[in-house]
Amino acid sequence: MPQGGVRGSGWGHRLSNALKTTVLLAGLTALMLFVGERLGGPRGLVFAGFFVVVMNFGSYWFSDRIALAMHGAQPLEYAEAPWLHQMVERLAARAGMPKPKLYLLPTRTPNAFATGRDPEHAAVAVTAGIVDILDQRELEGVLAHELAHVKNRDTLIGTVAATLAGVISYAAQMLFWFGGSLLSRDDDEDGLGHALGNLGVLLVAPIAATLLQLAVSRSREYGADATGAELCGDPDALANALLKLERGAELMPYDRAPATSHLFIVNPLSGGAIMGLFSTHPPIPERVRRLREMGAHGGSRAWRSAWA
Template identity: 55%
Template structure:
């Protein structure tokens, strides 16, 4: 169900690009913006793992460095027939974790010192299963596609806003002025619509990773308990030195942002916990 929802959202985002591009810049303008945004996100797709790990000063660890974390990841990867990802630890007291990498064979999982102190073995296993589910579902690729299309829409909108304000459309006949005002309004609303869809895709992938991760470890209630504790921990101790542009990577939002649910990168915690409890009853 989540994969179908993601597909429909991506189709809506692509449709918005086509309609907006043709209305305001023609198919050629839309294609140029899409290619430009695609190049930027292609670079991000290939190097974002290194960038984000360096941003948070993550240190790669082996089986003898942090045996509790490493063994949990190793056992989950083996049990689910996945390549062993690189394991990193972030020296930060805020409890959180994320996965990154362009494919299962080029993946990394990272956990903060705070999460290792907070969670018990079963809860940590649930969290790492969630992160490996992101890797298995290739959510980095899905996020990159969504970001590419949303970025192209935003670029077209920026060009149209400048054209409407400083171009000839704001002068002359009332028809021209009306067209310019309409274009300007659409140029403001279209990026907002693209962002809404992009955030909906992010929330959908979190739900999918919760479900897949719970099935991978066989402990949906442990993951539900972990999410509740992490949510509370992250709110009382937000991540230091982070960038809110990376919030979608983490299992819970690491910042205290007051975003509404429509613009949130994560589903509400109540909904996530409720779905996991329902899954636990189904698996019993």
């Protein structure tokens, strides 16, 4: 294997991802500051600025612990599933990165996610139900997808975006329940105008935060699918796994910590067509189509021959 690692995960992709990360964080931060100013004028702006700094710092250094703790994930010891650890070791070696820690989520809903600020501080979590419906070939495709997120530096921005978006939504809820009284403004004498402005923030802020997340989250999934398919050398296996996981999520939705739903390989939440418009994941049929096309063009055969 060439020392450069998996194709498509070079500096060009990382630079593009870094640019998207900067834009997303800037947008979410600006939105948080706007909400703070609307809630309490200059005092609210200072409070929001302090909160953003704390959230960014905490998300950067403790993103993996936060995400894992929210789902009650437990370390998966080597003796419990040696074959799974060996699979991750092989994929990590192919990707040219350290082997991430493995965790188990105590739920029968089949799914998986990766977290951590960089490849040296990464973790991959799988649910107890995923091994019940996927064969080893399909599971390797899923793990390759998650390692691709780590390699492409997607995991950090995913956690930071979830944290800031959650804070913005919470601030809007505070505005609804308290009417801005906690950080009341001294310079706003127009009670009706202030109330209407607060109502506008209440309605727009959570939607805007979600749309900012969507701008990056959906493209990240396509990128991880492509990189993961190259990494495992089997685009069709990953496509098959996505179809099974989507069906599993429909039958057994998993709604613990909804703010982190975009971290999973498939959306763990159930929803209809309208909710699909606000899904942090691209449509499964489109992801499968791209993977099938990748396999049809000999991507998997070329990768296997390189590893023969």
